[in-house]
Amino acid sequence: MQKHHPLSNEYPRVIRLDRGGYTTCNIILKGASITSWRIEDEEQLFLSRRTRLDDYHKYRGGITIVFPHFEDWSFGRNHGFARDLIWSVKDGPKTDQYGDVHLELSLKSNCFTKSNWNYDFDLQYRIILKERSLDLKLLVLNLSKHETFYFQIAFHYHIKVKDSNKVAVAGVKNLMYRDFLDSSMELPFKTFYNDKFQLATPIDVVIYNTGNALQFISKGDDKIIGITKTSNMPDFSIWSTGLRRNLPNPREFDADELTSFIGTDIGNLSKVYLAPQSTWLASQNIEIKKENQTRGIMKNFIDYFDDIC
Numbered sequence: 001m002q003k004h005h006p007l008s009n010e011y012p013r014v015i016r017l018d019r020g021g022y023t024t025c026n027i028i029l030k031g032a033s034i035t036s037w038r039i040e041d042e043e044q045l046f047l048s049r050r051t052r053l054d055d056y057h058k059y060r061g062g063i064t065i066v067f068p069h070f071e072d073w074s075f076g077r078n079h080g081f082a083r084d085l086i087w088s089v090k091d092g093p094k095t096d097q098y099g100d101v102h103l104e105l106s107l108k109s110n111c112f113t114k115s116n117w118n119y120d121f122d123l124q125y126r127i128i129l130k131e132r133s134l135d136l137k138l139l140v141l142n143l144s145k146h147e148t149f150y151f152q153i154a155f156h157y158h159i160k161v162k163d164s165n166k167v168a169v170a171g172v173k174n175l176m177y178r179d180f181l182d183s184s185m186e187l188p189f190k191t192f193y194n195d196k197f198q199l200a201t202p203i204d205v206v207i208y209n210t211g212n213a214l215q216f217i218s219k220g221d222d223k224i225i226g227i228t229k230t231s232n233m234p235d236f237s238i239w240s241t242g243l244r245r246n247l248p249n250p251r252e253f254d255a256d257e258l259t260s261f262i263g264t265d266i267g268n269l270s271k272v273y274l275a276p277q278s279t280w281l282a283s284q285n286i287e288i289k290k291e292n293q294t295r296g297i298m299k300n301f302i303d304y305f306d307d308i309c
């Protein structure tokens, strides 16, 4: 257990998980933000060069947590306060018998959170760095003896890709979605009729009630990003930079960075009600495979001709 005091300047602000073989993960306690995840020295997360990694600015990159509110909020900042506040270390980093590295963090209600959202909670976060994946677990505790509260929660990912316009999402057939950039849309919901959905930026969609596995197939760098999750995290947004709605402004990026990430939120974007003295637990695993490592598994016979004809 690392010793620290929340008001001391001496406790570590950045924690590095190191699995050996140049597989590492950096977590900044502000927002429990995973700002870097390298597999065999190759960076998997996008972090804009223009991001100021101090306690006051929003980080444009990495993986942060949306809690307790998704999107605009009359009581506080966009996507809630969990990504803005300083978390504390509960346990770790520790290496287990398989060589995986564990870290547990926690964010508890305090005067500031109560000025935005007047509830007693403890949000606990366990990160496990594995060989080619990250296991992310969230536990929400309602510490109140009397009051039920509700929240929205998601992992807010910026996944690094070579070209976001060469990325498809697989596993969406028959799912309902909303396209926030389609002004011609008469009905609020649309349906995907194919299993794959090709991204084209700018994009701002939310897909509802997804299954427990999703895949981003990134042709630009031959990567498959697989996400598996518990069923209580059914919703899934995909977004890019752009000058529409509340998309991140292109000025937050260098010119060569505009299409080098996929923005995605995966979580529960409807309301989760939590009774007093009870808990809510969810997890996700994000795994990166190189296309040549997965060909035999992921592709059927016809798909082998994709690149040829």
Ligand SMILES: O=P(O)(O)OC[C@H]1O[C@@H](O)[C@H](O)[C@@H](O)[C@@H]1O
Pocket: 071, 078, 079, 204, 237, 238, 239, 245, 246, 247, 248, 263, 265
């Ligand atoms: O700029 P932020 O607060 O990180 O949000 C980025 C994106 O977050 C997503 O969750 C929203 O669906 C997008 O509309 C939004 O643009």
